[in-house]
Amino acid sequence: MKRFGQIIGVKSERLAEYKAYHAEVWPKVLDMIKQCHITNYTIFHRNGLLFAYFEYQGTDFAADMAKMAADPTTQEWWSIMMPMQTPLPDREEGAWWADMEEVFHLD
Secondary structure: OEEEEEEEEEOHHHHHHHHHHHHOOOHHHHHHHHHOOEEEEEEEEEOOEEEEEEEEOOOOHHHHHHHHHHOHHHHHHHHHHHHHEEOOOOOOOOOOOEEOOOOOOOO
16 A cells, blocks of 8 residues: 655635535546545645545556546546646646655554
8 A cells, every 4th residue: 555645726716616526526536536446535625735645555556547537527527626726836747736755654
């Protein structure tokens, strides 16, 4: 299992809408997340930033992320979410959310 932390901005005028969508995430989006071996997925908000945490249980992260990205329902969901978000300027090239380095963990 590998833990991931990611961060992205959220537009203040879209925060309520973002929260409303996430209060009722589409079942097909949730199913695809599970199919791609992601568990314990949580998104937090503070001062215009979203922090996502999830655990990856699979063996080929790149392949699972490609599978998710190819899914039409996920693509539709992302097309709604992305205009609400503001990516960090120093994120990795080609990434939307900025990955964070894990510096400590305690089970």
